[in-house]
Amino acid sequence: MTDIWFVAVAVLGALIVLTMVRLLAGPTAPDRVVALDTVNTLTVASMIVLSVAYGQTVFVDVAIVYALLSFVGTLYVAKYLGGEMSA
Amino acid sequence: MIAFLVTAGFAFLIYLVLTAGSGTIGLWSQVELIAGGVISLIVAAISRNYFCRMGDYRMANPLRWVILGFYAVIPFFIEMAHANIDVAYRVITGRIRPGIVKLSPGLKTDFGVLLLANSITLTPGTLTVGIDEETNDLYVHMINIGMGAEKKELFEPKDVFSLFQFPEWIRRIAE
Amino acid sequence: MIADTIIMVCLGIGLLFNALGVLGILRFPDVYTRLHAETKTTTFGTIFISLAVIVYGATRIMQGETAMYLSLSVHTFIALVALAFTNATGAHAIARAAHRSGQVPKPAVVDRLQEVRE
Numbered sequence: 001m002t003d004i005w006f007v008a009v010a011v012l013g014a015l016i017v018l019t020m021v022r023l024l025a026g027p028t029a030p031d032r033v034v035a036l037d038t039v040n041t042l043t044v045a046s047m048i049v050l051s052v053a054y055g056q057t058v059f060v061d062v063a064i065v066y067a068l069l070s071f072v073g074t075l076y077v078a079k080y081l082g083g084e085m086s087a
Numbered sequence: 088m089i090a091f092l093v094t095a096g097f098a099f100l101i102y103l104v105l106t107a108g109s110g111t112i113g114l115w116s117q118v119e120l121i122a123g124g125v126i127s128l129i130v131a132a133i134s135r136n137y138f139c140r141m142g143d144y145r146m147a148n149p150l151r152w153v154i155l156g157f158y159a160v161i162p163f164f165i166e167m168a169h170a171n172i173d174v175a176y177r178v179i180t181g182r183i184r185p186g187i188v189k190l191s192p193g194l195k196t197d198f199g200v201l202l203l204a205n206s207i208t209l210t211p212g213t214l215t216v217g218i219d220e221e222t223n224d225l226y227v228h229m230i231n232i233g234m235g236a237e238k239k240e241l242f243e244p245k246d247v248f249s250l251f252q253f254p255e256w257i258r259r260i261a262e
Numbered sequence: 263m264i265a266d267t268i269i270m271v272c273l274g275i276g277l278l279f280n281a282l283g284v285l286g287i288l289r290f291p292d293v294y295t296r297l298h299a300e301t302k303t304t305t306f307g308t309i310f311i312s313l314a315v316i317v318y319g320a321t322r323i324m325q326g327e328t329a330m331y332l333s334l335s336v337h338t339f340i341a342l343v344a345l346a347f348t349n350a351t352g353a354h355a356i357a358r359a360a361h362r363s364g365q366v367p368k369p370a371v372v373d374r375l376q377e378v379r380e
Contacts, residue, residue, distance in 0.1 A: 004270065004273065008273050008276075008277060008311070011277050012277070015280055015281060015284045018288070019284050019287060021288065022288055028293065028365060029363070030293045030356060030359065030365055031293050031296065033356050034293060034297055034356060035287060037349070038284065038287060038300050038304055041300075041305070041308055041349060042280060042308075044345055045276070045280065045308040045311050045312075048312055048315055048338055048341060049311060049315065051315075051334065052315050052334070055330075057330055057333050057334045060334060060337040060338055060341055061337060063341050064340055064341045064344055067344045067348060068344055068348065070348075071348035074352040075351075075355050077359075078352075078355035078358070078359035079355075079359065080359075081359040082358060082362035082363060083363065104336060104340065105336075106333075107332060107333060107336050114332075167305075168306070170306075171279055171282075171302055171303055171306045174282070174286065174298060174299055174302050174303055175279070175282045175303070177286075178282055178285055178286040178289060178299060178303075183290075183291075183295060185292075185294060185295055201351075205347065205350035205351060208301055208302075208353050209301065209302055209350055212298070214294065214297055214298055214301070214353065214354075214357055215354050215357070216354075216357040216358060216361055217361065228294045228297075228298075228357065230295060230298050
């Protein structure tokens, strides 16, 4: 029963690597931001699965903080791309 | 003062949910309850002007949160499943006809517009791109516009949503 | 045994939709359509993965191991809500920034926002 969680983490890792293709290739900056956002979401998912696989609840807390902070990062990059930075 | 109390109560609720299962008073231990009270008072002192900016306390009514939960579990989730099957179909076949249209939902509060914009983003074939801040009209990117529909100046909500009328639900929640 | 099946099905659906989202990002022609694929499918897929974790926690609670698995389920639920909300808002911000930085939706048939800007 514990094996399927590790399989799920492996699949999520493979998906993250596939998304990296778009992150490196993406013709424009917004494309790269979209790919980065996907990587963040998949990372949160794999953290949640890992917390079950290792039996550590703390990993889910890390996932919550990661989700909120990556959201702030996305907003910041989006503001910069839209030319709205005041500084 | 009301803003301070509302913010402190909300922060304390979130702290209670996060520390559920730590002790014996209900589900919480004494230390967590005291620490939660102190921390939520500090948070409220710092952030009351951001959390209740409009001087609008209608979201403090618990009934609205119950309706919001119901809305998220039943109509919203069904639309979301529909959206995902739709996107999966378009990913595989590559059949798209995108464009940006203007949608006039007629909502007044900021929270309502936020909810509707997020709902639109997660439902079939639509993605919010911009908001006209004076009239609260939304600019929506649709992945598949019906033939000839692009000539229409202003879209009605019923042109965009198929199964449920989200603006009606959101009016019940946020106005 | 039924719980195991539910967990497997939820995990399978979640991984399938996450994979479709990544495929959409690689396949679609411009940034807006990629955002469509990204937001909807990865949010939905992650919701199902979280549901699998919550069901797992619930079965362990029924077997009598309360404290740790209760907080696992509750925290996963909070992560789920935070993720669903922030993903949609973040997609909105990226779309707005892309439009402001001059990205036109490439095969588009109509663009009302561009008409307003001009």
